Amino acid sequence: MKDSALALAPTGLLIGGQWRPADGGGVIEVYDPSTAEPFAQVPDATVDDALAAVGAAAQAGPSWAATAPRERAEVLRRAFELMTERAEPLARLIVMENGKALRDARGEVAYAAEFFRWYAEEAVRASGSIGTAPAGANRILVVRQPVGVCVLVTPWNFPAAMATRKIGPALAAGCTVVLKPASDTPLTALAMGAILADAGVPPGVVNVLPSRRSGAVVSAMLHDPRVRKLSFTGSTEVGRILLREAADRVVNTSMELGGNAPFLVLDDADVDAAIAGAMVAKMRNGGEACTSANRFYVHRRVADEFSRGLAEAMAKLVVGPGLDPATEVGPLVNEPAVDKVDELVSGALDGGARVLTGAGRPDGRGWYYRPTVLADVDPAAAILREEIFGPVAPLVVFDDVEDAVAQANDTDFGLVSYLYTGDLARGLRVAEALEAGMVGLNRGLVSDPAAPFGGVKQSGIGREGGHDGLLEYLESKYIAASW
Structure with a gap:
């Protein structure tokens, strides 16, 4: 072969x-x-x-x-x-x-x-x-x-x-x-x-x-x-x-x-659909995508359910060589990529974040990193400011939608944003407020050859x-x- x-x-x-x-x-x-x-x-x-x-x-x-x-x-x-x-x-x-x-x-x-x-x-x-x-x-x-x-x-x-x-x-x-x-x-x-x-x-x-x-x-x-x-x-x-x-x-x-895609889960979102969408937005290509969801803002009302479900889904992923048909997450592209992801996760943990699943490199050869979910991430943490380019999902809880949008827009980047809500009109209003060239509204995937792909700001x-x-x-x- x-x-x-x-x-x-x-x-x-x-x-x-x-x-x-x-x-x-x-x-x-x-x-x-x-x-x-x-x-x-x-x-x-x-x-x-x-x-x-x-x-x-x-x-x-x-x-x-x-x-x-x-x-x-x-x-x-x-x-x-x-x-x-x-x-x-x-x-x-x-x-x-x-x-x-x-x-x-x-x-x-x-x-x-x-x-x-x-x-x-x-x-x-x-x-x-x-x-x-x-x-x-x-x-x-x-x-x-x-x-x-x-x-x-x-x-x-x-x-x-x-x-x-x-x-x-x-x-x-x-x-x-x-x-x-x-x-x-x-x-x-x-x-x-x-x-x-x-x-x-x-x-x-x-x-x-x-x-x-x-x-x-x-x-x-x-x-x-x-x-x-x-x-x-x-x-x-x-x-x-x-x-x-x-x-x-x-x-x-x-x-x-570059990108720094926010993934917003509002209080009226279908949580199961949001988790499924998060797995697509975060784990496409093992997280090594410019469109990858980089930081998750979840309303307090659904935060426990979403974080628990996302951690369970990430923990079930099979990590291994890409050519193995059972593999769902392969290695990162090189050693510096693994070093960067590990450094960002370590910084978040030093700042008070909790590991819900994963973190660290598995034993053995190759450039692997465990699929990871972090809770209680400090809003000022580097992992929310830099593109992770790996299988790591940092979570931040919010109470006010306008505050979540402000946090989502507080970046030099504006490639794509993701948004889950049960109210289409509300979703469109928030989508217009997000500073991004593309928005996935109740979708974890936006790429399509027939659609204009690109970002704003840097x-x-x-x-x-x-x-x-x-x-x-x-x-x-x-x-x-x-x-």
Whole structure:
């Protein structure tokens, strides 16, 4: 099974339609988080490789932009079909380098493939407009044109979905791309490159560059005048750096950055439904998701019932290697990730929090952390201020809804919020008051390829998914004409 999964990922850089070693021959070791042992190598791209990829993308750009929208759509449709056909080995490949449970990886592959299907449908809908100037002097024609060469920088937590969420709209719009995946999970990105090549993407339209020299490689591309767009998903800290880099040449940017999602349970909520939703919002991908519920605000009237039920549900989760079909929570991606989660939990306990279940690392090999629920968390604790990115749910009790909303909004981040209530009108009022780009109202999952995904404040710029996601890769050109 491992051999069939690894066969999906060519161990080379994809530049101009060719698989090749890195300039200088450097390699990246890829580790299995369940054992903390390396199992594969891929080339470690250099700045010269990056500029070669930009050159290939620039050369392929005019022809791809001139390709009929329906033809671009058919290529994306074939990519969707190939991903669906190869879903099981692709899911196993994700598990091998990312660590997530196989059921989560299967869900990611299905979700990732949907971006190719959705943007196959959107490729033919990049419509412009025509009108008459108010003064009657001329017509106003607006046409949509592809931005140009795009640099796509993706994270390790959803190595397939974060790639397709960017590649899909870029190709639908007529852009060419250079994908720089996270160095922890390069194999899935290379498998995406192979799938797109098999689907008929012309050489140079999609280039894939794994590299541990992320700063130097991305900086070099952003300072190349042929690059017109940066789309980045990752931490706010790195996003700030890239925004400064992009400013030097005024590169068009889209950013999906950090989150600190609140999960509010009001006094009239269906507690069983809220617990079920909390398990989805918190434990999707083992908590390693930017949309993961990071802090729970529960009304005092239902706090005991909710905390008891959540702790029971978390305690039942099976922790183990992701490829084991019984596993529900796999390891975290690397040792620093475990260290950070442990540090946040220890800080909360030092501040008076109580452990309802979990806490700490289980014995044995691999980068694991026990699913954890903490009660009586100090509202000023670091675990409520920082993104946990692990299987830990800290609980805070509130008495007043307005106070809960104020606490939920008391953050620099605003990606997603979750809210459970039995009163729809009340829920909509609270949803409007929450400072977030997305709100899950009586739902623990908001992600959908057909919906605009993105945040406010320091959680990002722009939107991915939906028709909005296509527009991120198009420029509007106004033509004044008289006839």
